[in-house]
Amino acid sequence: MARTPLMAGNWKMNTDLDEAVALAKAVSAEADKASGVDVAVCVPSPFLIPVKEALAGGKVGLGAQDCHWEDAGAFTGAISTSMIKSVGSDYVLAGHSERRAVFGDSDADVNKKVLKILAGGLKAILCIGELKEERESGETFNVCATQLSEGLAGVDAAMMKDIVIAYEPVWAIGTGLTATPEVAQETHAYIRSWFVENYSQEVADAVVIQYGGSVNDNNVDDLMACADIDGALVGGASLKADSFGRIVNYVKK
Ligand SMILES: O=C[C@H](O)COP(=O)(O)O
Secondary structure, three states, rough: OOOOOEEEEEEEOOOHHHHHHHHHHHHHHHHHOOOOOOOEEOHHHHHHHHHHHHOOOOOOOEEEEEOOOOOOOOOOOOOOOHHHHHHOOOEEEEEEHHHHHHOOOOHHHHHHHHHHHHHHHOOEEEEEEEHHHHHHHHHHHHHHHHHHHHHHOOHHOOOOOOOOEEEEOOOHOOOOOOOOOOHHHHHHHHHHHHHHHOOOOHHHHHHHHEEEEOOOOOHHHHHOOOOOEEEEEHHHHHHHHHHHHHOOOOOOO
């Protein structure tokens, strides 16, 4: 089944207002040159509205980097899915490894966020991936299976159309240590097989599974040549319009 790849930039806690608007405009221009690929940027919360305005008329989707699972209330610093939706966003990241490691997001927390994102009419990009020591001890598939089963609890097959999976080996994030295409493909194939077992062949064939971890303009073509890699979640290289533009306009092999 043909899946449309998703190239998503995760700007993390970077850019100021002027930089965010300029980068969004540049990404939009790059995306206009691309075909057969979806593009999105997940931006710092204060810049959701100006970036939305900068993207107007183009085809780049807008995403937030996190959300709370409650609608409203005494949760200082948090933002709700209704807020995110109300400013015209399409996506929300859930379970990014930095949220898990720095802010203590558990799989149960991630699951509550995923369910809230879907209930709010948004698409969830569920991030999963193993630590270096977990890979070294042969736990990669088990870690991914646990993060999938717990993160997707209560998500039925019909809801899967609004889920994107981002496989990001934690040891490859921001380190320059990209997984080789072979290593990435092996885990992506495992993840797709997990969906066959736990959902259906139809769901497995349709689900977009991005790779993330030091994706750049030099390695994107080889990664995208892998059968089960359906795009990328890009950190550092998404902050440079020329690099992210090259990623969006990857060369199909
Ligand atoms: O969300 C993006 C990932 O954390 C990858 O970041 P990176 O491309 O800087 O390694």
